[in-house]
Amino acid sequence: MFNKNNQNIERFDKRVWLSSPTMHGEELKYMTEAYETNWMSTVGKNINAVEETAAGKSGVKCAAALSSCTAALHLCCRLAGERLYGRPEPGHGALEGRKVFCSDMTFIATLNPVIYEGGIPVFIDTEADSWNMNPKALDKAFSLHPEVKLVVYAELYGFPGKVDEIKKICEKHGALLIEDAAESLGAYAAGKPCGSYGDYGAISYNGNKIITGSSGGCFLTDSEEDAGKVRKWSTQAREAATWYQHEEVGYNYRMSNVVAGVVRGQYPHLEEHIAQKRAIYERYREGFKDFPVRMNPVTEGTVPNYWLSSMIIDEEAMCSVVRTETASDYVRETGKTCPDEILEALAKINAEGRPIWKPMHMQPMYRMHEFVTVSGTGRYRSNAYIAGGVKDVGADIFRRGVCLPSDNKMTKEEQDIVIEVVRECFV
Numbered sequence: 001m002f003n004k005n006n007q008n009i010e011r012f013d014k015r016v017w018l019s020s021p022t023m024h025g026e027e028l029k030y031m032t033e034a035y036e037t038n039w040m041s042t043v044g045k046n047i048n049a050v051e052e053t054a055a056g057k058s059g060v061k062c063a064a065a066l067s068s069c070t071a072a073l074h075l076c077c078r079l080a081g082e083r084l085y086g087r088p089e090p091g092h093g094a095l096e097g098r099k100v101f102c103s104d105m106t107f108i109a110t111l112n113p114v115i116y117e118g119g120i121p122v123f124i125d126t127e128a129d130s131w132n133m134n135p136k137a138l139d140k141a142f143s144l145h146p147e148v149k150l151v152v153y154a155e156l157y158g159f160p161g162k163v164d165e166i167k168k169i170c171e172k173h174g175a176l177l178i179e180d181a182a183e184s185l186g187a188y189a190a191g192k193p194c195g196s197y198g199d200y201g202a203i204s205y206n207g208n209k210i211i212t213g214s215s216g217g218c219f220l221t222d223s224e225e226d227a228g229k230v231r232k233w234s235t236q237a238r239e240a241a242t243w244y245q246h247e248e249v250g251y252n253y254r255m256s257n258v259v260a261g262v263v264r265g266q267y268p269h270l271e272e273h274i275a276q277k278r279a280i281y282e283r284y285r286e287g288f289k290d291f292p293v294r295m296n297p298v299t300e301g302t303v304p305n306y307w308l309s310s311m312i313i314d315e316e317a318m319c320s321v322v323r324t325e326t327a328s329d330y331v332r333e334t335g336k337t338c339p340d341e342i343l344e345a346l347a348k349i350n351a352e353g354r355p356i357w358k359p360m361h362m363q364p365m366y367r368m369h370e371f372v373t374v375s376g377t378g379r380y381r382s383n384a385y386i387a388g389g390v391k392d393v394g395a396d397i398f399r400r401g402v403c404l405p406s407d408n409k410m411t412k413e414e415q416d417i418v419i420e421v422v423r424e425c426f427v
């Protein structure tokens with residue numbers, strides 16, 4: 001195998017992942033306990049333990065254990081919608097026809113639930129300094145649409161932005177905040193855990209997250225009443241009666257006690273995972289310090305969980321790239337590179353990288369949705385990173401950015417090779 005400069009390179013026998021599950025043993029103990037006591041259901045000790053630990057770690061009074069973070073976000077949207085606009089008629093969404101301000105640079109699961117409830121996402125541009133929702137753009141959006149009463153905010157890659165400022169802006173405009181802390185479990189902003197800023201919060205135990213249950217998530221709140229509603233809705237919304245009695249629509253969203261066993265066994269290792277991810281980030285930063293790149297920014301006053309190490313290539317070091325909707329091509333140039341060349345180089349050594357999450361306003365399904373930047377508002381029209389004469393920060397980070405292998409089982413030696421391979425792309 002040869003790299004860009006025709007040097008012979010070694011290939012990892014065992015794939016080095018972006019982020020894969022890391023088990024420790026206790027997970028099996030709690031799963032086995034569920035099996036042996038026959039609590040093979042959506043009720044049991046593991047579920048109760050996860051709810052207690054999750055609330056404690058995320059700095060809220062209550063947590064409700066669910067089948068996924070997406071399910072948690074769905075119920076966040078329903079709660080917010082019913083509180084703002086009242087209970088919808090059957091067959092209608094709680095956010096029907098209502099605009100909702102959403103993070104733009106995030107995974108699609110942040111806002112799919114807005115759509116489930118009939119809401120209309122309006123995307124708020126990203127801040128170059130924090131890679132998270134830009135508070136100034138959010139303020140601008142409120143001045144354009146003062147009737148909007150809900151904001152859905154996600155922390156990107158475990159590096160919190162200015163969520164405290166976002167919260168204040170929401171309060172100023174009488175809007176509710178849903179905080180998608182799927183990627184930022186264990187991270188802090190302004191002295192408080194991510195997940196505790198929202199009126200409603202959500203975390204994920206998906207297989208690629210900082211800790212995992214193989215799947216699963218939690219709804220977070222300070223309201224006992226809302227946690228109760230979520231538990232009820234997540235189990236088909238049964239009323240208190242001996243027979244099946246129903247007054248409102250429900251879902252089958254409750255966490256399994258077996259999955260909860262895995263999550264319960266993982267929580268004691270959260271800090272250890274964060275320390276490993278942090279060491280990975282620091283090694284990348286050191287390894288690329290003389291290269292024309294910038295690692296994902298650590299915003300002042302925040303403590304990231306360092307879930308995914310990522311970087312953007314300086315404009316001057318970018319080779320020519322053309323991206324269509326689903327494919328890309330680039331021109332090989334000496335002294336320059338691009339995300340796709342780096343990803344190809346990583347693939348050659350059996351390491352997994354990924355482009356930065358493609359911003360929501362650039363997705364075909366949201367192309368006609370409004371996109372608000374600091375300097376203006378418009379709709380995304382082409383594959384250019386300047387939309388309507390307005391600097392589109394998200395598109396720019398997407399064009400120049402790449403997520404690096406960040407698996408906490410990656411050894412220092414493996415990471416040294418990864419760093420060397422990426423550095424070679426700039427030669």
Ligand SMILES: *Cc1c(COP(=O)(O)O)cnc(C)c1O
Nearest residue numbers: 068069070107109110182204206
């Ligand atoms: C992973 C992720 C989700 C979805 O989590 P699931 O538990 O897989 O439903 C939501 N939002 C963000 C930002 C994520 O990264």
